[in-house]
Amino acid sequence: MHKTKIPYGSTQKPNNRAPYAKKVIAISSGKGGVGKSTVAANLAVGLAQMGLQVGLLDADIYGPSIPRLLGVETEKLRWNDDNKMIPSENFGIKVMSVGLTTPKSDTPLVWRSSVAVSALMQFLEDVAWGELDVLIIDMPPGTGDVQLTMAQELPLCGAVLVTTPQMLSTDDVSRAIVMFQDIHVPILGLVENMSYFIAPDTKKRYDIFGSGGAQKLCSTYTIPLLGQIPIKSDILNLSDQGKIAIALGEFETKKMYESIVRKIREVI
Numbered sequence: 081m082h083k084t085k086i087p088y089g090s091t092q093k094p095n096n097r098a099p100y101a102k103k104v105i106a107i108s109s110g111k112g113g114v115g116k117s118t119v120a121a122n123l124a125v126g127l128a129q130m131g132l133q134v135g136l137l138d139a140d141i142y143g144p145s146i147p148r149l150l151g152v153e154t155e156k157l158r159w160n161d162d163n164k165m166i167p168s169e170n171f172g173i174k175v176m177s178v179g180l181t182t183p184k185s186d187t188p189l190v191w192r193s194s195v196a197v198s199a200l201m202q203f204l205e206d207v208a209w210g211e212l213d214v215l216i217i218d219m220p221p222g223t224g225d226v227q228l229t230m231a232q233e234l235p236l237c238g239a240v241l242v243t244t245p246q247m248l249s250t251d252d253v254s255r256a257i258v259m260f261q262d263i264h265v266p267i268l269g270l271v272e273n274m275s276y277f278i279a280p281d282t283k284k285r286y287d288i289f290g291s292g293g294a295q296k297l298c299s300t301y302t303i304p305l306l307g308q309i310p311i312k313s314d315i316l317n318l319s320d321q322g323k324i325a326i327a328l329g330e331f332e333t334k335k336m337y338e339s340i341v342r343k344i345r346e347v348i
């Protein structure tokens with residue numbers, strides 16, 4: 081991959097490396113493993129189900145799970161006649177990920193952040209995305225270079241943050257909330273994932289990771305709680321098979337994701 085030169089802009093007056101996208105939304109989290117990529121993939125497919133043209137850029141360079149979630153992990157990068165990379169397509173959305181550039185799914189990406197950022201700029205500029213209503217960016221977890229650069233290089237219309245209820249996760253996501261507020265990116269809301277578990281046999285509810293964490297954060301930082309998604313086996317099993325729960329999951333699972341998608345659609 082050639083290295084793109086990056087003139088760093090400010091986050092108050094960002095550059096626009098994606099003029100083909102009407103709206104750009106970042107999906108972020110405080111830490112890894114909270115289900116951020118799963119939420120990003122379901123929101124992207126949900127917006128496409130509403131008739132929007134949607135692109136999903138996997139910017140989670142150190143844990144690119146989007147290709148597997150969308151069942152395109154065996155596809156290899158292809159170029160068109162204009163020398164642009166052709167995004168993969170599945171479930172009605174266009175997908176690009178560094179995961180598609182490595183020879184095998186277990187090939188580690190050992191990149192300094194400057195190289196990672198250059199690769200992402202290339203994904204914004206040198207991919208044949210076409211005209212998009214929404215470009216969703218699955219950010220790496222935390223508060224680092226990639227988040228900062230994206231906010232400088234794209235007019236982000238907002239960020240959706242994902243957390244689990246326990247304090248270790250809500251502490252981390254509060255740092256991400258403050259960072260986005262500091263860099264002038266509006267926060268569209270918080271999704272609490274793995275909120276609880278309903279035992280399939282007894283229907284008893286278990287608050288495995290505690291409860292009330294996201295609600296408390298939302299009132300502290302005055303941001304909307306977009307939804308609470310329980311731990312569900314259909315979400316886990318479908319994700320492992322490259323199938324998307326909002327399209328192929330159980331009725332209640334679809335409804336939960338759809339309600340979040342509707343709230344986002346209303347504010348963008």
Ligand code: ADP
Nearest residue numbers: 112113114115116117118310311312315316319
């Ligand atoms: P992150 O992007 O935050 O690192 P992922 O989206 O990759 O996290 O999810 C981590 C794992 O948790 C995946 O195996 C995914 O299928 C699973 N998962 C995510 N959300 C749920 C849920 N609500 N119920 C059950 N499993 C989930």
